[in-house]
Amino acid sequence: MDEILPDIDRDLDVIFGEFRDHQVVQSFVQSVRDARFTGTLYIGYPVLTIDDDRIEFDAVLISRDHGVLIFDLYSFDGGVPGIPTQIPPKVVAKQEQLYAALFNKLNSFRELRRGRSLMVDLVTITVHPLVDTFVREDDALLIGLNRLGEIRLLEPADQLNDEQIRHLNAAVQRISNLKPQKKRDNVVRHNSKGAAIKEIEQQIANLDLWQKRGSIEYVNGPQRIRGLAGSGKTVVLALKAAYLHVKRPDWDIVVSFNTRSLYQQFEALITRFVFAQIGEEPDWTKLHVMHAWGGADRKGVYLEAANKIGCQYRDFGTAARLFGYETAFDGACKEVLTALGDRELELYDMILIDEAQDLPPSFFQVVYRMVKEPRRIVWAYDDLQNLGDFYMPSEAELFGYDAQSRPRVSLRNEVDHPQQDIVLPRCYRNPPWTLVTAHGIGFGVKRNPMVQMFPDPKLWLRLGYEIKGGSLAFDHDVIVDRNPKSIPDFFSRLLTPGDSLQTSRHTSAQEQYTWVAKKIKHLIDDEELQHSDFLVVMPNVRTSRSTGASVLAALRAEGLQGHIPGQTSSRDEVFREGSIAITHIHRAKGNEAPAVFVVDAQFCEGENEIKRRRNILFTAITRSRAWTYITGIGENMGEIEREIAEIRAANYQLAFHYPTREEVRQLAVSSDSAQDELPLGNDEFDDIRLALKKARQIPWDKLPPDLRRDLMDVYGQGA
Structure with missing residues (x-):
């Protein structure tokens, strides 16, 4: 797991933003490596302003033994042939402009000031790509690529410490303005839960290695970002959108999602990130925050596509009647694809x-037609937050194949190139024991039979786990645990497993809701939490209206105010001051709270749709930033309690038998790996034969519309 936290005293971490010339950058990076520089090297980043001018940086290095180096890669003009002995005035002016822009940015952070000066000197360097030269004029430097190693090191007493490096990176990455909005003036006790969450919220928001790659690295084409719940995917996408909007203001950029409540979150984050760079609001005529579907009151990606080609728009109700409840959006997007034919939008x-993970492949194929070449499409997901009963398709399955049967999209990572496939392994939202429990319950590793499993065993390591025993391989016993490097240290200082993860089984639904209300009242009155710190999640969407009303009544009986987004308050506003949020799982997605209550958790165990139900429970648990309470009734709740108790008894390590390659196909969470190694077996053909035999016994007009449509898709109109 060294890749999570690179050794900046031995390694060079190169982050590739959007840049001008591939050959120039590759030569420069190789020269920096040859000179044995260490630290973090940003390429094409950041973008700042000075005197109302937009300043794009070619490269910036933050290093313990070199401090901050600003590189100008493109502006040198050597004039007459030969080795230059002077630096042209326009090159000096360029360096002064770069210096002033970054100085002003860093000087706005008190942590980076020492009296009236910065705690570190900024050095500006213009790189000559062809000539072996080293010229110094006052504070300006002109250096040939082969002589970068002659740049002077800092004296030992002046070298940067870990805290200074963190603050510098946070400032350059523009995420220091992610500090908490809540003041929490009600907190007076040092050992209350309110005090604990206040300290958690005040931790420095510094991007880790893979978050830096996800938010800054620019691939001139498709890019995938996979991450755990709470690993910062939404922040990473907002940072990337803001950065590229500032860097390329002429581009039309769309940010899309499935959960409506993310509108406000994305708009707020993007606004803050754009303002941090250039001191201006985003241009919302060029940067579009859109729901994936859209509706009468909001723009949407599907809606835009349908309107553009004159295809009839389907709202959810209409689409559900036509294509089935679970496949409504898939059917609507397929209609657009059919109407599009061979056209590109x-x-x-x-x-x-x-x-x-919550959007069908047909949506991605519509997106592919909507984006200009070279198809700059970035998609982020967490396999286990999939609220449907299906696995996450590979990039080839998502975007389909061309006329020559070649995948339209394929991803690969190469050294010293922008990463096309990024995994975010560090979880900043959930305590480690909560995350391990959520994975154990989501996969059903203590359940017989198991619910699901990654088709590539190594993905456990990439997501921040380590092997504690056995072998992480097909058909082997294994024990995995969170890698210490993937865990922020504040969790163990401020929280304990027994207090922050609890289950409660009840004899009736009403007894359960009353217990929840009393517990929330105690946490507000005695533990200094606030009303807006709570999220009550209902796993069963279809009964959420009646369940929500019962929970709301129980809260009112305790003198507490509550609201149900989409029923008693705006559907786009999940949290509000002075009121407890109660919502179903689809609206809870994309949100988080210090304390989460998962009510009626018994819904997440049973014979039918078990993968979808366990994904729902995983998603609900991982909404919590500190305290999680899982409640329910009946035998199914007893099974969930049993599994959690086994995980707890193993000190929050997961011990299980990894499925065989053949079993993986049925249990696969994602089809990114092993798919080509698992041909369809005879038993799976037998399943198809049995299904067709049953279908032939039912008149065509009696089959559900979505099934008729699927059969026609596979076998043609004459099916």
């Missing part, structure tokens, strides 16, 4: 998609 320069 090419409406946008870039589309970024959050919550990709």
